[in-house]
Amino acid sequence: MAQLPFIAAIDAGIHQEMRRDTSVLYFGQNLATTENHPFVAAFGHERVRVTPISETAEIGIAIGAAMAGLRPVVELYMAEFMLVAMDQVVNEAPRFRYMSGGQVKVPLVLKAGFGFAAGWAGQHTGSLTAMFMGVPGLKVVVPSTAADAKGLMATAIRDDNPVVFLHHYLLTLEHGEVPDGEHLVPFGKAEIRRAGGDVTVVATGWMVNRALAAATKLAGEGIQAEVIDPRTVAPLDLETILGSVAKTGRLVLVDQAPRHATVAGIIAGDVAEHGFGSLKAPIIQVTARDATVPYSEPLEAYVIPDEQRIIAAVRGVLENRR
């Protein structure tokens, strides 16, 4: 075990797989421009390349390379940059295996940060996870710890499908214990970050930290919240969530995206359909307020879900009122 910042853990995952498998490529903008770049030094320019600011071509080239048997990892930096190339992400990469009747595989990883609520204003702060999770053929990964960042990246690279790997920018320098050597975290297996019997709280990315902080405060009032981090939203481990709701009878969903663009809404629908009998109170969703993320600090904080809103939602769901 080593204490590593989140961002170094992701790199460790990529490095681990590039060393293990010569078919793994890593490329993107402003990457590998000198021989001293650690990935260039280790793997050479054949497999590690800088690209122009051409997201459509970057992702499209990754699709072609994947169809030809390689395993590209595209460094996209920000989830919004995928919007420039949305056709390649949602209407090219996940379609080819299906439309060809299973003749091709498209194993690639689109690595992008998201949710940078640190004064980045309206165009670099989005929480776009839900945009990708419903696309058949895509897998979507949202790690919240450094260890998962490494292990989920390694699993993403080994996966035979296109994977959108979304890492939260506010977690970039969060340190955590990361296993040395080969480390893989399975897809579709949620992690219970904190056990509790009174209420189930589901959150992804940075919202996991806020949910855990809220749970700590609530524990002081004698309320035991169970905090679940799905880790991958496609596939989604609904079983763990439904199992927890069967125990607690209460569900609070925390999501950094605006009200109608959330993973929370999808989970709420599934739990209402498959776990209605367990629910003792209506589900409460704590989401961003419906606005573009503002620049000014107090406004930004007002729009994005915080500890207080999570605590209020938990109290609300326990008092069985909305």
Add this chain to the structure above:
Amino acid sequence: MSVQALNAERQIWVYKQMLRIREFEESVKRSFTEHPGVIRGHTHLADGAEASIVGSLVHFRLGDALLATYRCHGYPLVLGSDPKAMMAEIYGRADGLCKGLGGSMHLTDVAHGFLGTSGIVGAGIPHAAGVAWAAQIRKRGEVVLSFFGDGAAKQGAFHETLNIASLWKLPVVFVMENNGYNVVTLTAQEDANAAAGEPLAIKAKAYAMPGVTVDGGDPLAVHETVGEAIERARAGGGPTLVESKVYRLSAHGNLIAPPGVPLHYPEHEAIAVFGRRDEYEAALRGDPVPRFRGTLVSGGVLSSRKADEIKVEVAAEMSAAVAFALKSPFPRLESALENVYA
């Protein structure tokens, strides 16, 4: 570099492949009237582009790859795909090349080097470059052919990809089939180079790669031009943009209509939209299939009798494909949920 001329036997092979494409496309077109409802959605035919397709593919070797667009019936026929499986795919049947999951716009036959198509204009161009990156890494002298239309040259994907392909010297040849129309828009109405009277191949200059224009109605000229580009790519010289001028003899696609309305092929846009009957009739007179037959017969390469025999043989092959596809069952319903993930 010079490309070796094709001997008589290969020239006859080229003619036969052209005829196979034409006959296949005619069979598809006839299906709309002879078997109404069997073909759904939108179907795009390659008639008129046969010489360009076959001339380009003479050079195709095992290990090379091809990616194309929704107008994709011609290429796999030449590469060796079974027309029965192709027609079954177009009819949405279990024996289809893609198990009925792709249809006319998404024919794919990996075993024959045809890696697939995108139905989104221009979107497949970067895929070809990605396959070419893999070929560059493998160092086996493999090349990738990327086929697309003139309309795609206005997409960002085209420009972004040509830049990177040239920068990285990827072994890819970009074959732009310029048929003069972007659906129902004239090229000069939507392309600055065309409006200025320039060939579209001039776009290559922006990306420091050769750009050449060729008569896509002449398979031997295409063979030579694309052949040079392929030799250059195989030798590590990087990509080329080939503008192959063709005339699409059918409308862009069949009628777009909701279910219940019988589908058919409308008249070509030259007549239906622009009232240019003369232009269309001139294109028919220049039809590359009879034109190449004339060249071969008058050059003594092929006798009229042999040419007729080939035509009969090809017609039988394609009518067998139709019969096969009509008999093929629909896929099992559960197969709709297979192949979503690998």
